[in-house]
Amino acid sequence: MRIAIIGAGRVASQLAPALAQAGHEVVAVWSRSEPSAQLLASKTGAVPLHGSKPDFATVTAAADLYLLAVPDDAVAQVLQAAQWPAGALLAHTSGALPLGVFAAQQQVRGGVFYPLQTFSPGRVLDWSTVPLCLEADEEADLAVLEAVARSLSQRVLRVPTPARQQLHVAAVFACNFTNHLLGIADALLADAHLPADLLTPLIRETVDKALANPPFAVQTGPAVRHDASTVALHTRALGAHPAWQQLYQLLTASIQETAATRPQA
Structure with missing residues (x-):
């Protein structure tokens, strides 16, 4: 054409x-x-x-x-x-x-x-x-x-338009927001003078696991475990980055709320 x-x-x-x-x-x-x-x-x-x-x-x-x-x-x-x-x-x-x-x-x-x-x-x-x-x-x-x-x-x-717009929102979460979080992780490693590729195996396993399963069903980490002492430690460690500290707290709350409303296996 x-x-x-x-x-x-x-x-x-x-x-x-x-x-x-x-x-x-x-x-x-x-x-x-x-x-x-x-x-x-x-x-x-x-x-x-x-x-x-x-x-x-x-x-x-x-x-x-x-x-x-x-x-x-x-x-x-x-x-x-x-x-x-x-x-x-x-x-x-x-x-x-x-x-x-x-x-x-x-x-x-x-x-x-x-x-x-x-x-x-x-x-x-x-x-x-x-x-x-x-x-x-x-x-x-x-x-x-x-x-x-x-x-x-x-x-x-x-x-159709309504479904495509919903798809676009999902794409922003899957791509743009995920990339931003990876950027934060990269910056935190740089602050600690650690190589960025330390996270590469973890990132790949996380993505592979999320593609092979319903992502909410395979959530791990201190938030879903309600590990309050670790969450508090992380919050203090992010004191130099108030915006990231707030984001950490919002994501922790979202993970815990989502886990609480999911049917138990």
């Missing part, structure tokens, strides 16, 4: 080359930044576009799909500022934005093409394992999105 990419950030920078490798023609790449547009376009053979008011109606020769891989708070602005071919199929890549974001653009059809993954520069993704969550009002539009999605991934799902 002929696909235009709107955006040149973390998602677009990995999605555009993947689409090209899957056999699609990436006809255009737009970014507000000219260097960013040129760099990504050079990797896919696309026409680079830049500026605040892109005109896709004349430069993309009627692409089959326009993928909006821009920050959530920029989607509405880009939708309004750009010129789109009449009847064009647009899909955003957000986990949080509703399908209804397209409602104000009566001349286009709207959809969602949400890759459930974290994207970072320099990381190589296996797109065949990335869940792609799709949504559209019309069956014909869903068929287009599914054809593109199945050319990339073995896991393609139709997920």
